[in-house]
Amino acid sequence: MASWIGMISMVQRGPQAQQIAAQVISVVTITHAALTHSAPDLRRELLFELVSNEGIRIFPLEPSDEVGPPPDNTLMGDIEAIVKAKLGQDTRFSARVNGVAGFWVSFKIAGDEYWLMLERERFEGLTGFQWLGWAGLVGLLSLLGAAIISSLVNLPLARLAAAARAIAQGRRPTPLPEKGPQEILEANRSFNQMVDDLQRVESDRAVILAGISHDLRTPLARMQLEVEMAKLSIEARDGMQSDIAQMDAIIGQFLDYAKPTDAASFVPVDVGALLTDSAHEAERMLDVRVTVDIGDRVHVMGNPTDLRRVFNNLVENARRYGKTPDTELCEIDIRCHLRTLAQGERVVIEVQDHGHGVPDDQIDQLLKPFTRLDSARGQANGAGLGLAIVERVVSRHNAELNVRNREGGGLLVQILMHPLT
Structure with missing residues (x-):
């Protein structure tokens, strides 16, 4: 804007000064000629005509006139030089004569000097408001x-x-x-x-996963069959079968963690029904007591298989590490309700146990793959991918996962999902 204003001022100054000077010269010349060649008895009417129609006034120049300085205008220097070159170097300019403001120019007729007064508005450039x-x-x-x-x-x-x-x-x-x-x-x-x-x-990963599942589980199946047919003691057979089952479970965890969640497979899912099924599965264990508090008609958009895996992992994690210190009984609380939170309406899913919990400074480690906090959560079997799988699936569902210690002991896992609208 400053450059634009400067350029306009510089480009406009020369042509505007020449235009104003030409207008002054033209008015003075025409007025001088009109007064010189007019009959003396008609000059009064001519002066009246100039005042009424052209805004031009003619006054005799007296030595006693109070003459002010020329108009304070950036163009005045250029205008004065051009006018004096045409009308003579003795031409005078003033912005005020005898207290009357205007654009005053002197000229001579037969040795007598006169003032020619023009309206100042016609010689002023752009005003501040116009520039603005x-x-x-x-x-x-x-x-x-x-x-x-x-x-x-x-x-x-x-x-x-x-x-x-x-x-x-x-x-x-x-x-x-x-x-x-x-x-x-x-x-x-x-x-x-x-x-x-x-x-x-x-696509390559899907092929590799299918190959791993086939190539690893086929030998495990043969080992399981050989253990069944071998003449082993009951203790040895049970131990080998336990090891084979643990190896198969670890392979399953690896595959679940690496398996992608495709948003195109999302369908309306009844979260309450999935949580109820997971609770019934856990209640089959003799050392588990499950408390369920699930609201009606709680639905979300998601992959039902992946969400079922998430809920089963949470319940299994609570079953393994949530035994109370006194009774050695695992108490699991499952809650699911539609709530209005600060970020809007959400389906709030909570799975909590009554065990030892986890040190606060190590909670973030629970969500990392291949991490097990055995010192805080007791004996652990597996690859340490349970909560990592949960976190991966939850993030693919554009949901929020919160893990914290429960008041009174134990761990609370909370999932916030967008409800189906």
Whole structure:
């Protein structure tokens, strides 16, 4: 804006000064000629005509006139030089004569000097309010242009951010348009290539997982059969069968952790029914007592198989590590209700036990793969992937997982999911 105002002022100054000077010269010359060639008895009418129609007044120049300085105008120096070059160097200028404000110019007729007074408004440039108006208009146009340019720049970035969020949620985004400026084109092309590479990696991983499941569990099945047919003592047979079952469970955990959750497979899921089934499965154990508090018609969008695995893992984790110190009985509380929280309406799922709990500074370690806090949670069998699988599936469902110690002892795992609308 400052550069624009400076440029306009500099470009405008010369032509405007020449235009005003030419107008002054023209008015003085025409007035001088009219008064010189008019009949003496008609000069009064001519002066009246000049005042009424042209705003031009003629006064005799007296030595006693109180003459003020020339108009305080940045163009006055240029105007004065041009006018004096045409009308003579003795031409005088004033902004006020005898207390009357105006644009005063002197000229001579047959040796007598006169003042010619013009209205100052016709010789003034843009006023401060006019400059402010033009500046506001230019500023508004500049902001409008900047908004259009910003939208053109931000639109590809918004598409890229939306595609990245889709990948984070396990969905394959629509390919980004490979057009526009070179930088945007390269970014979109690289992103599309990355999506294709991830898709191939996902397909390869599915094939590898299927191969691992087949190649590892087939020998385990043969080992199980050989143990059954071998002439072993009951203690040795039970021990080997336990080891084989533990190996099979560990393989299952690895496969569950590596298995992707596809958002395209999400369907309406009755969370209460899944939790009730998990509670019934746990109640079959002799050392387990389950308390269930589940609301009616609690539904979410999700993968029912993966959510069932999550709830089973939570209940199994509570069963293993949630025995009370006194009775050696595992008490598990399962709650599920629709609540209105600060972030909006959520389905709140809670699974808690009454065991020893976990040191507060080690709770974050529970969600890391291959981590078991045996010192805090007692004897553990498995690969340490139970809660890691829960955290992975919950994040793919765009839900929130909270783990904290329960008041009175034990661990509380809370899942916040978006309800089905």
